[in-house]
Amino acid sequence: xxxxxxxxxxxxxxxxxxxxxxxxxxxxxxxxxxxxxxxxxxxxxxxxxxxxxxxxxxxxxxxxxxxxxxxxxxxxxxxxxxxxxxxxxxxxxxxxxxxxxxxxxxxxxxxxxxxxxxxxxxxxxxxxxxxxxxxxxxxxxxxxxxxxxxxxxxxxxxxxxxxxxxxxxxxxxxxxxxxxxxxxxxxxxxxxxxxxxxxxxxxxxxxxxxxxxxxxxxxxxxxxxxxxxxxxxxxxxxxxxxxxxxxxxxxxxxxxxxxxxxxxxxxxxxxxxxxxxxxxxxxxxxxxxxxxxxxxxxxxxxxxxxxxxxxxxxxxxxxxxxxxxxxxxxxxxxxxxxxxxxxxxxxxxxxxxxxxxxxxxxxxxxxxxxxxxxxxxxxxxxxxxxx
Ligand code: PLP
Numbered sequence: 001x002x003x004x005x006x007x008x009x010x011x012x013x014x015x016x017x018x019x020x021x022x023x024x025x026x027x028x029x030x031x032x033x034x035x036x037x038x039x040x041x042x043x044x045x046x047x048x049x050x051x052x053x054x055x056x057x058x059x060x061x062x063x064x065x066x067x068x069x070x071x072x073x074x075x076x077x078x079x080x081x082x083x084x085x086x087x088x089x090x091x092x093x094x095x096x097x098x099x100x101x102x103x104x105x106x107x108x109x110x111x112x113x114x115x116x117x118x119x120x121x122x123x124x125x126x127x128x129x130x131x132x133x134x135x136x137x138x139x140x141x142x143x144x145x146x147x148x149x150x151x152x153x154x155x156x157x158x159x160x161x162x163x164x165x166x167x168x169x170x171x172x173x174x175x176x177x178x179x180x181x182x183x184x185x186x187x188x189x190x191x192x193x194x195x196x197x198x199x200x201x202x203x204x205x206x207x208x209x210x211x212x213x214x215x216x217x218x219x220x221x222x223x224x225x226x227x228x229x230x231x232x233x234x235x236x237x238x239x240x241x242x243x244x245x246x247x248x249x250x251x252x253x254x255x256x257x258x259x260x261x262x263x264x265x266x267x268x269x270x271x272x273x274x275x276x277x278x279x280x281x282x283x284x285x286x287x288x289x290x291x292x293x294x295x296x297x298x299x300x301x302x303x304x305x306x307x308x309x310x311x312x313x314x315x316x317x318x319x320x321x322x323x324x325x326x327x328x329x330x331x332x333x334x335x336x337x338x339x340x341x342x343x344x345x346x347x348x349x350x351x352x353x354x355x356x357x358x359x360x361x362x363x364x365x366x367x368x369x370x371x372x373x374x375x376x377x378x379x380x381x382x383x384x385x386x387x
Contacts, residue, residue: 011128014352018336022346033375035363036346038173038320040237042292042366045278045285048236052274060270066260067253068094068245069272075279080228080247083205084218090250093257094267094275098203098231098244102129104259105199105227105246109165110135116165117158119150120354121174121322123201126167127354135164141356144313144324148177152186159194166191168216169201171208174353174362175322176315181214188219198226203244204318206235206286209294211316217247224249234318235286236278243267243275293319296365296372303376304363309383319366322350326359328386335382336361342385343378 018036026032043049067073073089080087095101102125110116110133118126120139130137138158142148150168168187170179179187191198198216205213217226231244246256260266297314300321304312309327325335332349339345339361350357365372 006132006134009131009134011124011131013124014348018340018346018348022340025340025344030344032340032344032346033367033371033378034346035365035367035371035375036348038364038366039239040234040289040319040366041368042237042285042289044237044241044274045282047281048238048274048278051277051281052241052270055270055273060273062269064266064269064272066266067257068092068267069269069276072272072276072279073245075276076245076247079279080215080217080230083202083213083215085215085223085247087223087247088250090253091247092245093248093253093260094243094245094272095231095260096242096244096264096267097233098201098229099125100264101227101229101244101246101256102126102199102201104256105229106130106133106135106165107259108252108255109133109197113162114164115160115162116167117155117163118167119169119172121350121357121360122167122169122353123173124353130165136162138163139354139356142172142175142177143356144360148172148175148313148315148322149179149183150187152183152190155187156190159190159196163194163196165199166196167199167201169204170213171204171315171317173204173318174320174348174350174357174360176313176318176320178208178211178316179214180211184214184216185219188216188222191216191225192221196225198222199229200226201229203230203234205230207290207293207319208317209290209297209315227252232275232278237289238274238278241268241271241274243271293366296367296369297321299369300363300365300372300376303372304379307376307380307383309386310379319364321363321365322360323363324359325361328383330386332358332360339379339382343382345375345378345382
């Protein structure tokens with residue numbers, strides 16, 4: 001079939017491909033530890049599941065408003081305002097997962113001749129969607145030497161008169177890096193000076209082990225030029241429900257709403273009721289999950305640092321370890337392939353998140369202590385086999 005030219009510019013997300021390869025090895029009898037997919041291993045808290053199931057039985061089985069149910073949008077605005085912003089329901093569009101926010105924002109804002117700056121390594125869909133829009137994707141290197149925070153001076157050097165959009169992500173996938181308040185302030189200064197729009201991906205805001213989350217949208221002059229991407233997938237272990245949202249200037253929300261009408265019509269009605277319970281109901285399961293991740297973070301990072309030839313920074317947020325594996329003498333892809341094919345650990349090559357990810361591996365530690373221990377022994381065996 002002849003495809004439209006634009007399809008050649010659309011990328012993908014390797015995690016799903018690695019999962020398929022790991023499953024194929026399992027079908028042949030190999031036992032694989034899965035550290036590739038970025039999702040909590042916990043089930044959705046039971047009060048949320050009950051709210052979703054009750055909603056279906058109560059008749060929430062019809063189309064709803066394309067922007068999302070009013071009471072959910074109010075609850076989302078109130079929740080986000082804890083970051084120091086002043087939003088109301090007209091600033092919120094509910095979407096099936098946070099991912100569509102990327103898709104819609106880039107379709108709505110970018111075109112050939114524009115430039116958009118994105119973190120490298122970073123979530124692969126950022127670059128994919130910038131490319132798809134026809135704009136030029138400009139990578140901003142995220143370096144280990146800088147604790148995996150972006151370097152504001154380097155950012156300033158990449159801004160041109162064509163730069164329209166800047167994407168930031170804190171806490172970050174795949175590095176676990178977290179921007180500090182002073183970073184956010186300097187980024188905001190640049191955004192105002194150069195009239196940039198910022199898409200701030202804050203989906204891991206609650207999964208933070210040190211310090212506080214700072215939203216750029218709360219800084220002077222920023223709410224009118226920021227789109228916050230957030231959702232329920234990570235915080236409430238709701239990846240399969242598909243529930244997320246964008247928070248944006250009130251005059252931009254109708255634009256994103258029009259993309260909702262033209263694509264999915266609305267987010268599942270019963271799922272939105274579950275989302276309302278997630279935000280307004282008890283939060284103890286969320287707290288317990290984050291504490292479990294904190295313990296596993298120490299386990300995996302200390303374990304990796306104990307392996308000769310590997311070093312790993314302690315991530316401050318999200319649930320990924322991003323070890324430096326240059327001591328192996330292999331490329332990221334070679335190491336990830338060897339680890340899966342010969343040692344039964346599914347991980348993702350750092351280069352799946354951009355060229356700057358060379359020399360690194362992403363391991364999701366949203367997994368049991370037992371599996372993490374097993375993975376560590378296998379990574380060690382893999383390193384020893386290379387000596
Ligand atoms: N942003 C980042 C940085 C992510 O890692 C993910 C998921 O892995 C998403 C956004 C999208 O999540 P979802 O579409 O499940 O809300």
